Amino acid sequence: MREHFGIPRTLTDWIPSGTRDVLPDEMRELRALTDRLRQVFERAGYGEVYTPALEYESPLAPNQDHPEWTGPRPAYRVFDEHGNVLALRSDMTIPIARLAATRYRDVDPPLRFCYFAHAYRRVRPQRGQSRELLQAGIELIGAGTPEGTAEVLTVLCDALDATGLRTYRVGLGDASLYPGLLEAASVDSETRERILADLVAGDFVGLERALYALELQPDERSLLLGVARTRGGPQVLEGHSGALDAALQGLRAVHGLLPAQAAERIIFDLGLVRSLGYYTGAVFQIYDPAHGVPIGQGGRYDQLLARFGRPLAAVGFALGVERVHIALAGEERGLGTWSPE
């Protein structure tokens, strides 16, 4: 707190940067938005849960030996009165995985949960980013693919339709696809990680240079370059052969199970890779042309529940409620619809 003779100089100096108060006009709109989402989630059989904002740090912290247990890095830690390290949760997926593996230990899957809760993230200085994000999402635990993945994508599209967003799209890829292709081309694990980092960052120039620096067969190289950039309708899943074709079978199967109103929203994105360690298979990102950043994300995390002693396949998504709200306001103003006429 920046103080001047004991009195903060401006009103917002009373609260940490990256946090904010929500006043009635915005609160009413946010509440209307979350009510609509909750209705869709509940109707689909996803019961709302709440977990503590503070957890022990260890299940939330990055785990070098088990990247498949790793979510967003927690940014805020405190000691409790016994010296235990607690952390503010950085997402809801790990807490709900814990909840499902412990509180529902003896209940037969599938388990369906939804949540509306704040997650806490680090921010970059001077960028006006939020430390506290309101997330709305669902987790489907104990359901494999393609059925479970298709169910979650269907609920996702129903929920976005219910918010009133008209032009959203869902990017769908497979986190294991590109690493698998690199492995099949005998790229060593260190180089693989570097190339995947380029792909996550969208550095296609760096990716191309890294691939040219490797001793690859020309057809392997053009496959890796091409797949990284392949995104579009269901036609991009066709016309491949060999291992890639087999890997795409999973995405085709998911697509085949989607109702038309969800299927038409999907953009297949073969270069979409895991942005979080725990994603194992299908991954998705939600876009709206009225907002320059993704408004939500999700995917399969089939290895995470094992962390808590109950290995179950699972899939879910989280929407950034504030971002959905910004996209709705942007659509109202006609943003993202510019054309040169």
Next chain:
Amino acid sequence: MTELMVAVPRGTLFAGSLDLLDSLGLDTDAVRSNERKLLFLEVGIVTMRPSDVPTYVEAGAADIGITGKDVLMEQSEREVYELADLGFGHCRMVFATTAGEDRATEALRRLGVMRVATKYPRVAANHFRRTARQAEIVEVKGSVELAPLTGLVEGIVDLTATGTTLRENGLTIREEIAVCTARLIANPVAHRLKAKPIDALLEQIDAL
């Protein structure tokens, strides 16, 4: 192409950018003939200083943009996709000191730290961190060459095309940090939602 809003950098990359857009079939006459106007909605061009291009593209106010690798290195936290090396605007990011005795190395040896002026504080800090040297970074906005001549600093990190300005100011290049060219960048959301026009553009660029 017509479906895309392009952020075009004014300054040294301006002419090269407009030539490129011309060869891609865009009509840039209005942009060339109008120094003061910034926004050309009819052709989908918005002009700005190069360091603002990643800002507009990250927020989605422009779908794609052209800017220097130097800008992207300095603003590495911007969430924009780097689609292509456009080849023009070739420059080098260098560490330079006054010619003759290397004052920076002497400062490092005797004082434990050297002072370095730059418009690229993050690029400079990363370079000296990577090479394990203690450097105090002094950020300046104007002519960096002035800083070592007045004794403000022992060295500079700056972008140079031919090295002429450095030489004329009695400076000599000690290290090359990176080679920088113009890059085509895209907003990550536009990269998915406008995949077709973006890919068509990349194909045209590849074929040039």
